[in-house]
Amino acid sequence: MxxxxxxxxxxxxxxxxxxxxxxxxxxxxxxxxxxxxxxxxxxxxxxxxxxxxxxxxxxxxxxxxxxxxxxxxxxxxxxxxxxxxxxxxxxxxxxxxxxxxxxxxxxxxxxxxLNYLNDEVFVKQLIESKIQGKPIGKRLLKYKISETGIEKSLIDENVENLYTEDVEFVNAKKLLKKYIPKIKKGDDFEKKKKCFQYLISRGFNLTLANTVLKEFFEK
Structure with a gap:
């Protein structure tokens, strides 16, 4: 010092x-x-x-x-x-x-x-690591990255480019596939409600959450 x-x-x-x-x-x-x-x-x-x-x-x-x-x-x-x-x-x-x-x-x-600091490279690496980890939606992903102090415009641009809707949809399905067996009580309506709340809490938007739920509860 x-x-x-x-x-x-x-x-x-x-x-x-x-x-x-x-x-x-x-x-x-x-x-x-x-x-x-x-x-x-x-x-x-x-x-x-x-x-x-x-x-x-x-x-x-x-x-x-x-x-x-x-x-x-x-x-x-x-x-x-x-x-x-x-x-x-x-x-x-x-x-x-x-x-x-x-x-x-x-x-x-x-x-x-010396390229030891490069926010654009950093944000791309962070997005990739988050995508590979426990599934989260774009909303939560953007929030977590914003905590590092990266500019919002840089976050939005890279998340939209790297975390496509198709990938987000697949991740939401993976999340529910593991979550549903943990729900021991309730009928399909109650289970669906809990699943919906869980997806929202993990940062997935309303439209995507409802679309994914149809895959599990409206077959």
Missing amino acids: PSAEFIPDVKSVITSVEKQKKDADRYNVFINNEFAFGIYSDSLVKFGLRKGDILDETLIEKIKSYDEINFGKKVSIKYLAYKPRSTSSVIKKLRTFQLSQNSIDEVINWLKS
Whole structure:
């Protein structure tokens, strides 16, 4: 996490640079015998910082800004390593570390330039995984994807293209085929009512739900 603010003197001299005990890739920089800020090893190398260097306020801010962006990149890569994420999810993660908006923008642009972040690819992968899982209707599918912060227009376009009515119909039938045997009580009317409510709760629309029910109760 970025270091607490250090207010430099007119003559700010690096009196020591010490490796942190809990993170071998981080160093503590002391100015005038006081802790000034933490910094990554590659940031340290980039600015060539060493004992005896004199830093002015402008350079210190430049170093801290660079290292904050560096920190954001490392956090993001680790966060994305677990599973694909939306741009919105990564931004929320970075904000938990109180990074500046400029640093967040720099990190997001860097991730996109390397194709580590691509909302269109992400939403397509998410749709495919949801379709392959426990059957749900388009309405619930769109809602679940919207929770990741993806733009509505991107969700609508890809759901309509990838989750066709035929596929949704087949999934609804699969769902009912497993659900109906679990209904132990009631006549056909009551069973049909429960099935209808179940399909609606799983995000299928009224028209599709009624069409599927005919397959099971009006043969």
